[in-house]
Amino acid sequence: MKQESIFPENFLWGGAIAACQAEGAYGQYGRGMAVSDISFYDSQIDRQDLAKHRNVTTQKIEEAMADSGTTRYPKRHGIDFYHRYKEDIALCAEMGFKVFRFSMAWSRIFPTGEELTPNQEGLDFYDAVLTEIEKYGMEPLVTISHFEMPLALVNQYKGWTDRKVIDLFVRFADCLFTNFGQRVTYWISFNEMNAGRFSTFKSTGVVADKTDNYIQDCYQAVHHQFIAAALVTKRLHEINPAGKMGCMIARFTTYAATCKPEDVLQMMHDDQYDNFFYTDVMIRGTYPGYMNRFFKDNGVSIIWEEGDKALLKEYTADYLAFSYYVSNVSSAQPNELDVTDANLKKSLKNPYLESSAWGWQIDPKGLRYTLNNLYDRYQVPLFIVENGIGAEDTVEADGSVHDPYRIDYLQRHLEQMKEALVDGVDLIGYTTWSSIDIVSSGTSEMSKRYGFIYVDQDDDGNGTLNRIRKDSFYWYQQVIKSNGADLSVS
Template sequence: MPLPDGFLWGGAMAANQVEGAWRAGGRGPAVTDVQTYKPHADPKEYAIHHVVTLDSIREAMSTDDTTYFPKRRGIDFYHRYPEDLALFAEMGFTVLRVSIAWTRLFPTGEETEPNEEGVAFYLGLFTEMRRLGIEPLVTLSHYDQPLALALKNNCWLDRSTIALFERFARTCFERFGHLVRRWLSFNEIDSITRHPFTSGGIVPETVEGDLVQAEYTALHHQFVASASVTRMLHEMWPDAEMGCMLTALTTYPNTCHPDDVAATQAKERMLYLCTDVQAAGAYPPLALRALERRGVTVPFAPGDVELLRAHTVDFISFSYYMSMTESVRPDAERTPGNTVLGVKNPYLESSEWGWQIDPVGLRITLIDLYDRYGKPLFIVENGLGMRDELTEDGRIHDPYRIDYFRRHFTEMIRAVDEGVDLRGYTSWAPIDLISASTSQISKRYGFIHVDLDDLGHGTGERRRKDSFWWYQKVIASNGADLG
């Protein structure tokens, strides 16, 4: 069955992974600017890339090096965005998901007036997108908390950050609202319990007391901030929409043993917590009880409950890369996924990085989310990181990427045929970029090749891969031609 008219096709990327120019135009340092690339580390060992201490932050900030801090250089989208947008338009994009770097507008997060050079950059970006017929889908917070706030008070652990984020959001709505209709508040908001520094600006060694408590305190502050800026957006731009963004970590029982089923059920309850709060407007009782049993207290302040209930999101977006299984067996083999380790599924193939490929899981995820919440959905991340080879004639043949997307699009269309209200799809990523987890560029996602290696050597030249032409055909046919 065909996808509905008006279905949005495009790609997704984050400021901290593409823009570079980390000192340009008055931008302040963000938490991602102190994350290193370790060339001799096993890329499957995710955790080693996210060990952050006060000493490592001080060492990072003592240098302007971009070789071992790849997110400082990105792919120079800051200077080359007209060229890249032209390529996206050539593919036929009708939507592009990007994020606004908080520290381009407010370098420390605490300024009372925005940095006009940063405002000018995003005005230029969104204006050019609109000129090309590409709708901006804009994430307010995508793993780029101001480093100054992280060092001052662990950023989202302190409730005062809510007001600072409100100021940032109001500026975005005031200055860009005439160009941007769809917004997301926090990227993968649930990830704060997996990497609290990147998602919440929390430096673990400086936390007094239990780190898990700190993570859920910061998460609650983000919930409140999300509801507050959703109210703000609706007041300022009544026709605009705010969405939440979930990491879809679809999990199956590893066996039909009741204990595996029960363990999976308990895991899913916490995976859905963030969407329950943002889309349904309240903490579910069983999730609250699970937190209580872990010794976690949610720091409700007067008015929080009412705010969360009254200002839920307009649509639900999510990332989907892989699925996993759950088992109570302590010796069960585990494999990496999107910032997590899960029990390996023997029925699925895996990428070089251990991520298991499960197209049917995308259909399952779409149906589960729509059945649970009844709100419009948007797939805002989905893709395959692989090593690409440049041939002698300067081409990149990537049938593995085409096969990945073909299989996922097939299942996506099946879910829509079953009745799921899906508004659009943005691949991660339309162009090669710096990986969030490993800070590599050799883990390539794009339809467009960028001539840079993991240490930043290369010309930065953009080249169309075979998948570029295939995706162009898919978009032109609105998903009817997947051949």
């Protein structure tokens, strides 16, 4: 008997990648150096210690600039999507993708960020990628900024701390809209806007040893990104009124460690500072009142310019996108609980949840809670644009890749998405992280694999780069074909 789907008929099933983790072609075809090119791989650093992987100093930037190789800096070679995009997109189409999320690298279009004219080779590449996506009837979902701003803007302006970067970013976005605005409906301004709080350099370009007031510069940089997001939303709607600009955060769903009022209050603050501050500004269009006390307590004074408040209010995001991997625990006495560095940021362990090999705590029910929580607060369409599990996959002697852990993870999260739909949540799409194995964002290793498609490459960049369909490839193909009705494992 055929199962009936509760997913909308036009639900956008798909997967995601990022230019800085997939493209490769470092230093070729006019691309300039990006912040992602500083990300190094070091097997001696505990893979769960993300803080050490993210620690960027002026010295490390100088060392990276002096090293033209790719071995120590794996994001420079990625998985060679630049030359293999046709094969990769065809495989995604074979799964039945309705949408393919990717980013257009700023440094491939404007190598230093300050050029007056774009690099035509970069535009030609993304034109070809869009053509391939359109060939299979998929919707492109384009992230404008995904941890890949030109490094020159870090060295010249200290990243987003300088308001001049707003104009440079708007020029970049305007170039994308002018060239591709009629071909792309769904856009995201900034990947995980709240990453300025947990992965500062990749998100904002702020380097701790280049600033006299680190927290001030971090939040000033975020303010400039808010203004930039409003301006590019305005510009998109002018060029293509049917275009949709989404805002995005890494969702840190959090629970109180106990029912003590102090823990519940801490949970509220963690939710506000980690999540709602960013979405309140980009969806509601104003700075929330609770941030006034936070700024006062932490010595932060945001510098506003005339017109900023009006821009934020008028040009809010059309939909709310988010990544969901883990949930967290809040406590007024954090020293009394175990800690993990692995949940995207340092956080308290939840004793009721299992963890992945990387220490990320798995919480499918938290996704249902998150969907309801966000929809109740904002009443705008929601889009899950990242969800998945990083794991070490093994190629068997017969060339197959069995990944039941990935199927189990995704299956349980999809079941909770169904529950949220019954709850009345307006969910328009789901792009897993990732569609294909790519270089890890956090640790820059290849061993941490998320995709439905195995890429034959090791942590040092060695391998054939051959693509292999995993068991999860066929499972997700079945899920999409049934529009989410059939989540079973054959």
